[in-house]
Structure formats: structure tokens, C-alpha cells
Amino acid sequence: MKRLIPAFLFIFLFASQGLAQTAVRIFYQDRSEVEPLFSNPDVMVDNVKPDTVIAYVFDKGMRYLDEKGYYYETFVVPCYRGQKLSTTSLYYPEYNEIRDTLHSFAENYPDLCRLDSLGPTQEGRWMYIMRITDNPDIQEDEPEFRYSSTMHGDEPVSVPFCIEFIKMLLTGYGTDTDITEFVNEIDMWVMPLYNPDGYEHTPSWQRTLSNGIDPNRNFPVPDGTRGGDDTYTVYQETQAFMDFCDERYFVASANFHTGALVVNYLWDYTSTRAPDDELLIAMSKGYSSRNEPMWTGSFTNGITNGHDWYEVKGSLQDWVYWQRSDMDFTIELSDTKAPPVSSLDGLWDDNRDAMFYLPQWVLRGIRGIVTDSITGEPLPATVSVEGIDKDVRCDPAVGDYHRILLNGFYNLTFSCPGYRTKTIVDVYADTIEATRLDVQLVPLGTSRIHGIALLPDATEHSGIQVQATSGDFTRTDITDPDGNYELTFLIPGDYTITASKEGYGDTTVSATIGDYDDLVENFTLYQIDTVYLVNTDFEMSAVLTETSGTEWEWGIPTSGPETAHSGVNCWATNLDGNYSDGAEAMLETDEYELPANATDAKLTFWHWYEFERGDSWPSYRRYDGGNVKIQVDGGEWTVITPEGGYDGTITSSNPYIGGEEGFNGETNGNHWHTEEFDLSAYTGHTVRIRFHFGCDTGTNSSGWY
Numbered sequence: 001m002k003r004l005i006p007a008f009l010f011i012f013l014f015a016s017q018g019l020a021q022t023a024v025r026i027f028y029q030d031r032s033e034v035e036p037l038f039s040n041p042d043v044m045v046d047n048v049k050p051d052t053v054i055a056y057v058f059d060k061g062m063r064y065l066d067e068k069g070y071y072y073e074t075f076v077v078p079c080y081r082g083q084k085l086s087t088t089s090l091y092y093p094e095y096n097e098i099r100d101t102l103h104s105f106a107e108n109y110p111d112l113c114r115l116d117s118l119g120p121t122q123e124g125r126w127m128y129i130m131r132i133t134d135n136p137d138i139q140e141d142e143p144e145f146r147y148s149s150t151m152h153g154d155e156p157v158s159v160p161f162c163i164e165f166i167k168m169l170l171t172g173y174g175t176d177t178d179i180t181e182f183v184n185e186i187d188m189w190v191m192p193l194y195n196p197d198g199y200e201h202t203p204s205w206q207r208t209l210s211n212g213i214d215p216n217r218n219f220p221v222p223d224g225t226r227g228g229d230d231t232y233t234v235y236q237e238t239q240a241f242m243d244f245c246d247e248r249y250f251v252a253s254a255n256f257h258t259g260a261l262v263v264n265y266l267w268d269y270t271s272t273r274a275p276d277d278e279l280l281i282a283m284s285k286g287y288s289s290r291n292e293p294m295w296t297g298s299f300t301n302g303i304t305n306g307h308d309w310y311e312v313k314g315s316l317q318d319w320v321y322w323q324r325s326d327m328d329f330t331i332e333l334s335d336t337k338a339p340p341v342s343s344l345d346g347l348w349d350d351n352r353d354a355m356f357y358l359p360q361w362v363l364r365g366i367r368g369i370v371t372d373s374i375t376g377e378p379l380p381a382t383v384s385v386e387g388i389d390k391d392v393r394c395d396p397a398v399g400d401y402h403r404i405l406l407n408g409f410y411n412l413t414f415s416c417p418g419y420r421t422k423t424i425v426d427v428y429a430d431t432i433e434a435t436r437l438d439v440q441l442v443p444l445g446t447s448r449i450h451g452i453a454l455l456p457d458a459t460e461h462s463g464i465q466v467q468a469t470s471g472d473f474t475r476t477d478i479t480d481p482d483g484n485y486e487l488t489f490l491i492p493g494d495y496t497i498t499a500s501k502e503g504y505g506d507t508t509v510s511a512t513i514g515d516y517d518d519l520v521e522n523f524t525l526y527q528i529d530t531v532y533l534v535n536t537d538f539e540m541s542a543v544l545t546e547t548s549g550t551e552w553e554w555g556i557p558t559s560g561p562e563t564a565h566s567g568v569n570c571w572a573t574n575l576d577g578n579y580s581d582g583a584e585a586m587l588e589t590d591e592y593e594l595p596a597n598a599t600d601a602k603l604t605f606w607h608w609y610e611f612e613r614g615d616s617w618p619s620y621r622r623y624d625g626g627n628v629k630i631q632v633d634g635g636e637w638t639v640i641t642p643e644g645g646y647d648g649t650i651t652s653s654n655p656y657i658g659g660e661e662g663f664n665g666e667t668n669g670n671h672w673h674t675e676e677f678d679l680s681a682y683t684g685h686t687v688r689i690r691f692h693f694g695c696d697t698g699t700n701s702s703g704w705y
């Protein structure tokens with residue numbers, strides 16, 4: 001007997017959902033009387049009129065109405081399904097007729113349409129959708145628009161309208177210029193019957209899905225709250241619709257209902273206006289103004305904001321716009337839920353032009369294709385419009401985007417993971433024909449900085465952090481035991497690159513990175529108890545300034561060493577030849593305060609030099625040369641001597657540094673090597689360093705680098 005228990009529970013739960021619903025007109029005098037009904041899951045409000053609420057009420061809800069003393073009357077929506085009149089052409093076809101008609105369209109117009117389905121319903125019928133466009137098997141650079149009809153099974157008017165609309169496009173193609181252009185330019189999808197189970201329900205039409213759930217209260221709500229069906233469960237038909245939308249890139253769409261005569265634009269769930277509010281209003285009016293009874297009906301200009309009318313949570317249009325940036329509208333085509341067959345021809349006349357007009361909005365605004373700048377492949381990029389917090393996505397199959405916008409100038413930003421974001425300003429959006437703006441995005445990872453960072457007192461160089469920063473953008477790497485580091489995926493920009501390790505002083509350089517640069521930067525880090533004043537190899541332009549003369553140049557050397565010690569640039573007395581006869585030049589640092597508590601202070605740098613020298617050892621005549629001077633606390637400049645001393649005394653014929661010790665010689669300095677100066681005598685003082693070059697007249701040489 002135990003096996004029976006699950007079966008019993010299943011039946012019990014199924015019944016507890018209260019499948020039976022009663023159509024009710026609830027009368028009121030003040031709107032506050034009926035406000036509680038909008039959030040009552042047992043009362044599915046369908047329409048709010050000035051004195052009446054139309055609702056579908058579960059048994060529990062009927063008891064609630066009685067308990068609270070509401071004044072109401074029940075009614076039955078008459079069912080005209082399958083009924084035909086000899087005097088009119090349109091009627092409400094049965095599901096099987098709809099199916100057969102769609103199949104015959106697909107067979108007769110194979111170049112213009114494809115019949116597809118979102119999947120089966122709970123009772124096994126198909127949720128058909130017809131695609132109408134030129135080249136229906138090819139994904140083209142065309143905007144997609146979707147009509148869907150009758151998600152409420154007892155709101156059947158648009159079923160024959162959608163079929164007529166499909167027929168109009170197929171039969172008019174090639175003969176009617178406007179229709180031909182429409183089919184060529186728009187990827188049009190029409191779903192004549194969203195809820196065939198409700199539509200086929202006997203003895204009368206049923207609003208809900210087979211399981212009693214209102215499909216237009218069953219979508220996830222943007223604020224995460226429970227839908228109007230009081231469940232977080234997304235049922236089969238809703239899931240199929242969401243899956244279908246997720247696979248496609250609908251630009252705009254509308255779902256048809258009856259029970260009122262109005263275009264309802266989102267949001268339904270909140271009084272906050274949608275980011276595209278102005279545009280949604282313009283599109284809504286575009287439809288209603290082409291439907292005279294709607295335009296002149298009980299709603300001003302035939303439109304209403306959804307929430308202004310009455311709050312709905314879990315509606316299709318809210319989900320579609322929230323998740324897919326698809327501008328969806330809920331269009332109510334008739335005050336009478338199911339008007340008699342005799343009125344269908346007239347209603348179709350009221351709506352035909354509007355139905356043909358609304359999809360053409362997808363051809364307005366700004367459109368284009370976003371591709372990889374190197375491969376040309378289409379990208380799944382995101383397109384943002386400044387001031388409108390609603391991004392649209394490119395269809396990755398073609399890379400096309402279609403951003404409907406009202407007339408005006410806009411700033412657009414294109415972004416895609418793995419690519420450099422691009423902003424294009426002042427793009428004019430046209431409401432007659434979309435402005436075309438194709439965009440190429442540059443892949444990240446094409447620029448790199450790499451090199452070696454060393455600890456001169458260590459045999460192993462791992463654990464040095466090298467960080468490159470440009471604005472908010474940062475890349476970091478840690479050196480391996482050989483000191484190697486690599487910073488990849490760099491976006492173009494001006495960078496500060498810092499090598500650091502605990503116990504060592506930071507070393508920082510600046511560099512400008514372009515789109516495809518591959519830059520080498522090497523670092524040497526010194527222990528922090530020694531202060532190194534100018535830890536330079538003549539590579540850093542920023543810390544040195546030529547204060548006298550015109551000899552010093554900063555750039556890529558083609559003479560002398562013919563290459564910088566690190567990086568590509570260095571200082572030189574002449575980058576591409578010998579220094580000038582009789583020249584003097586000074587390269588100086590800014591003021592630098594040597595900390596009083598430094599236990600040691602040193603000046604080190606890499607250099608290379610060739611200076612004119614005459615005669616032979618030991619009585620060299622040192623005509624040209626250079627030396628290093630220091631200025632302490634703004635006082636006199638004095639020569640400082642490197643560890644191991646200078647090459648010798650510069651001859652007195654040199655008018656600038658004659659008689660001073662200096663670097664000199666044609667061969668002893670022409671390789672990159674370091675010098676070290678002890679500055680510990682100057683701790684606690686502010687100092688400047690000068691690289692002083694001087695030349696007598698007569699002969700010259702490569703110079704100082």
C-alpha cells in the first residue's frame with residue numbers, strides 16, 4: 001500500500017493549486033478598495049477600469065471577495081473558436097487549422113519563411129513561430145522583431161491577425177515595394193498562438209496555462225520578488241520562451257492581448273521609469289496613432305505605462321527588456337475580450353497599418369557591426385549609450401547591433417571581454433534610417449613589458465614584485481629565481497612600472513605603451529639601509545635635466561655604444577656622432593634630500609665614454625672629459641670622486657674642467673660599466689648631482705653615454 005502514497009500526494013498538490021477560476025467583474029468607487037487585490041495571488045487581475053476590475057479568481061479568492069464584502073458579478077467569455085460566417089472573412093481558427101496554415105505557408109514560400117517551434121506545451125501542442133525574411137536560413141546583419149499572440153488563451157483576437165500579417169508579408173513580397181523592403185531589411189518572427197492549451201480549452205477559452213498558472217505573471221521579476229502567480233517556479237512554456245529569446249537578439253517586440261484598447265509600455269513591476277522611457281512612449285504612440293479607436297479611446301493617446309495602470313509582477317515585457325534589452329510592448333486590441341466573429345474584419349482594418357509600422361522602428365537609431373581589429377571576426381560586444389542605462393548586445397553570429405534611439409547625438413561605448421573598450425562620441429541617431437557605425441575592437445594582450453629584476457647582493461632573484469600601472473589599470477608579476485618577469489595583456493597608455501621587494505628600495509620607471517609594443521625594462525634593487533641617490537644608467541629621462549650647453553641628448557644612441565644599457569633610450573653627449581669642439585654641457589638632478597638616518601648613501605650609475613687623450617702613459621694629456629659634482633644645501637659645486645678614483649687630471653687647456661679630476665681616455669671607458677660614489681658624508685643634507693662634460697678645441701671623440 002505504501003506505493004500509493006506518492007500518487008495520493010500528487011493528486012492532492014495538483015488540486016490544491018485551485019485550477020478552477022471564475023471570471024469576475026468587481027465593482028468599486030475608490031481605487032483604494034481594490035488595491036489589495038493586485039497583490040493577492042488568488043485574484044489574477046486582468047484589467048482595471050474606472051469603476052470595475054476584471055479578474056480571474058481561484059476558489060480561495062472567491063471566498064476572500066465574499067469575506068471582504070466586495071460587490072462583484074461573474075461572467076463567461078463566450079467561445080467562438082472555429083465559428084465561421086459567410087459575411088466576413090476572418091474567424092478564430094482551431095489549433096489544427098493554425099498548424100496546417102503555417103505549414104502550408106512554409107511549403108509555398110520556402111525562400112521567405114521558416115516554421116519553427118519554441119517547444120511543446122504541457123498538453124503536447126506546439127508553440128509555433130514563423131520567421132519571415134529574405135534568406136531565412138542565413139543569419140544576416142538585420143534587426144529582429146517578434147510578435148506573439150494570445151499568451152492568455154481567452155484573448156484570441158490577434159490569432160487571426162498574426163496569420164493575416166504573415167500572409168500579407170509573403171504574398172506582398174516582390175509586388176508591394178514597402179512589403180518587399182520590410183522583408184528584405186527585417187528579420188521578422190510571428191508567433192500566432194503562445195498558449196494553445198488555453199486557447200483549445202473546452203468548453204470555453206481559458207486564460208491560463210494548462211496547470212492554471214497565468215503565463216504573464218510567471219516570468220522572473222527584475223527586483224527578484226515573487227511573480228504575480230505567487231510562485232518562483234518558471235513553468236514549461238515560460239522556460240521555452242525565455243530559452244528562445246536567449247538564443248536570439250530581438251531588438252523590439254510586442255505581445256498581443258485583449259480586454260482593453262491600449263499600448264501598455266514597461267515597466268509593469270515598478271513605478272520607476274525605464275531607461276528608454278521616452279523611446280518606449282514614442283514607439284507606443286506610433287502604434288496607437290495608427291489605430292483610430294485606440295488613439296481616441298479611454299486612455300490618453302491610447303497608451304499607458306504598465307505600472308501606472310496596475311502593478312503586475314512577472315510579466316513577459318518586463319523580463320524581455322530586463323534580460324534581453326528587447327523593447328517589448330503589451331498591446332491590448334479590444335475592450336471586449338473575445339469579440340464576435342463579425343467584428344474581426346473591422347478590427348483587423350484598425351490594426352493592419354500599425355502592425356506593419358511598429359517593427360520598422362528596429363531600422364532606426366544607430367546600427368553596425370563590431371569586429372576584432374586583427375581577425376575581422378564578429379564579436380559578442382556590448383553597446384552602451386551614455387545617459388541610458390540599458391546596454392544592447394551584438395549578435396555574435398554576425399556581430400551586428402541595432403540600438404533604437406530617438407533623434408539626437410549620443411556617445412556610444414563598445415566593450416567586449418578581452419578587448420580594449422572604445423568610446424565614440426557625438427554619433428547622430430536618425431529616426432528615418434539608422435546611422436551606420438561599424439566598430440573594430442583591439443584585442444588585449446598584444447602589448448607586453450618584460451625583463452629582469454636583480455638583487456645585486458643575492459644569488460637568487462625570485463620574489464620581486466613588478467607592477468605596471470596606468471590609471472586604474474594594473475598588471476603585476478613576481479620574478480622567478482633568475483629574476484625574469486613578464487607583464488602581458490597591457491592596454492595602451494602611460495605606465496609607471498615599479499619593482500619592489502621587502503627590505504629593498506623600490507625602483508620605478510615610466511614608459512608609454514602602444515597597441516603592439518614589446519618593451520624591455522630591467523631593474524636592480526638595493527638593500528634599503530643604503531640610500532642610492534641616482535640609481536640610473538642614463539636610461540631615465542625624468543630624473544636628469546640639461547642645465548647648461550646643448551650637447552646632452554636623450555634618445556636612442558647610434559654612435560658610441562650604439563645601444564642603451566637597458567631599455568632603448570639613454571642620455572648622450574651626442575646620440576649619433578662625436579661631441580662638438582669646444583663644447584661644455586651639464587646634466588643635473590633635482591634636489592634630493594639624503595635622509596639623516598641613512599647608514600650609508602651612494603650614487604651609482606652605468607656609463608660608457610670615449611674622450612680625447614694625447615701622448616702616452618704616464619704623461620697623458622687629457623684634453624677632454626667629464627666628472628661628477630655635488631652641490632650641498634644650495635652651496636658651491638665640488639667634484640666628488642668614485643670608488644677607485646677618476647682616470648686622471650684633465651689638462652689645463654680644457655676651459656671648463658681643466659685641472660679637475662675626471663673621466664678620460666679612448667679605450668678604458670668604452671664599455672658599459674658602473675661607478676659608485678660614497679655620499680655618506682652628505683646625509684641629512686639636500687644635494688644635487690651634476691654630470692659635467694667639457695671639451696677643448698682641436699680634436700673630439702664619441703663622448704659620454
Ligand SMILES: [Zn+2]
Binds near residue numbers: 152216
Ligand atoms: Zn492578457
